[in-house]
Amino acid sequence: MAEKLWQGRFEQPTDKQVEEYTASIHFDSRLYRYDIEGSIAHCRMLGECNIIPHEDASLIVEALGQILREIERGQLDLSSSQEDIHMAIEQKLTQKIGDVGGKLHTARSRNDQICLDMRLYMRDVILQCRSLLLDVQKSFVDVAEQNLGVTMPGYTHMQHAQPVLLSHHMMAYYEMFHRDDERLQDCYKRTNVLPLGSAALAGTTFPIDMEWTARYLKFPRVVSNSMDAVSDRDYLIEFNAAAAILMMHISRLAEELILWSTTEFAFIEISDAFCTGSSIMPQKKNPDVPELMRGKTARVYGNLMALLTLTKALPLAYNRDLQEDKEPVFDTVDTVMSTLRLLAKLLPEIRFNAERMAKMAKEGFTLATDLADYLVRKGIPFRKAHHIVGQIVQHCIHDGKELEECSLEELKGFHKVFDSDVYPFLEMAAVVDRRTSLGGTASSRVREAITRARAEIETKERTLKS
Known part of the structure; x- marks a missing residue:
């Protein structure tokens, strides 16, 4: 049984079941x-501040690099x-370089160490999620551009x-995912804060330079309160x-x-x-991927x-309960990333039945509102026009x-103002293209939305690469 680095205060070794129960390394x-x-x-930073000798700092850094390579080789x-x-x-x-390795933890606690690790991890995760989300948005814009003439029932x-x-x-859907990207971008700002230096909860007595560490790790800000830092x-x-919300x-x-x-x-x-x-x-073709996307949303809700x-x-400030934060977060990360990757591949592979959609767009008296609008243009109050068209539908x-x-x-027979000029109000293409209000379904507005989306995507791509 390996001796714990904190074993000095304890007379008895940790119970094996306790080790297994409290372990998080898996x-x-x-x-x-x-x-x-x-x-x-x-x-x-410890070396720069002369808290430990420079030669010790160099030895520790070199050994940490070796450990990184060993982990990546599975050793x-x-x-x-x-x-x-x-x-x-x-x-x-410490096995590699002896007691010098013990100097690494000077002016540091596992509490602020863990917080730093998670913030570094989440910075990468958020950027990866935004990149994957961008791929999905591109797919939606491509589908929209390729099917500009297709009508369907709303x-x-x-x-x-x-x-x-x-x-x-x-x-x-592009707009929904645009808001999702904005939320992730905003979350990144509050994630991108350096907690290291807060120690266990009260800060440290050593003359550390947290701003130096922040610059080294590319954090634009340092925490303002050490207790908040380790418990946040x-x-x-x-x-x-x-x-x-994204999974929703x-x-x-x-x-x-x-x-x-x-x-x-x-x-x-x-x-x-x-x-x-x-x-x-034998005849079945089941949409399992969308079904699982729908189902996996429940996992993310549960994790929240x-x-x-x-x-x-x-x-x-810190409590061991907080060890339980990682598995829900990791599961959400894995679920969201795998779902976004698959969605970006699935969308371009969908074949739309334009003829069927156009046929169904006419069913169910979908042009009734346009008929009422026609009457309004003839001077009839909308409420009366609504009633008249309701009678025509009946x-x-x-x-x-x-x-x-x-x-x-x-x-x-329903109102004398009807004339031959009513029929353009009952033509599908004309009905759609008259909805030119901002954000409307008219072809001209949709083309504008696609052009704007392409520009937004280009801007995001540049931002994510920088």
Whole structure:
């Protein structure tokens, strides 16, 4: 059994079951690169401030580099007796260079060390998520541009409402993911703060230079309160909240893809590469990928609730409960990233049934609002126009016809202002293209939205590369 680095105060060794129960190395080992990066920065700062000799700092940094390479080659044994990745690396360090390795932890606690590792990790995660999200946004814009002439029914209450362009529908998701990106970008600001130097909770008596460490690790800000620094998990909760909203948007899309691929809708055909079959029914082609995207959203919601519940009653400052923050965060990271990667590949492989969509765009009296607008333009108050068109719809239901099939004589029977100029108000293309209000479904507005989106994407690409 390995001796603990904190063993001095204890007379008895840690119970084996306690070791297993308290160990986190089986999941926090993914932080190894960030732990070493943070330790190198801390060590260089200690040397710069003459808190430890420069030659000791150089020896420690060199050994940490060796440990990093050994971990990446799979040569470092990570067992539960080592508690966590932080202790495992420090133990390996002292094995390599002896007591000099023990100087690394001067002016540092595992509390602020862990916080630093997670912030370094989350900085990378957020940037990766934004990059993957950008790929998804590109796919939506591509689909919208490729299907500009396709009309479909727009829905409210899952009932046919008004005709819209498929491209307009796709660009609605672009806007959702644009907000998701803004949330991640905003979360990054609160993540990108240096906690190292706060020590256990009260700061340190050593003359450290936290600003030096911040510059070295490219943190624009340093924490303002050491107690807050070691107990703060807001940035993890905020990321998970942003991820939950992002997954909600993906789930809404997944639900539509599932519905649209049914025989009843027949709006789309999802590529075979993203579907599976049935073990008993030979004809089946199941949209498993969208279904799992919808299902995995629940995991991210659960992780958010776990983090909120974990932290809701914790007194200041650090408590071991906070060890439980990592698994929900890691699971959310893995779920969101894998989902975004797959979604960006799935979207371009969807085949849209334009003929079926156009046919269904006319069903359910979707042009009724335009007929009411026609009457309003003739000077009739909207509420009265609404009532008149409602009567016409009832007449059409009774006779089994659509609005555009009504003769002028029939329409005049409901109000004398109807004239032959009514029929352009019942033509699908004209109906769609008249909706030129900002953000509307008119072709001209959708083209503007696509152009604007392309410019936004280009700007984001430059930002993420810088």
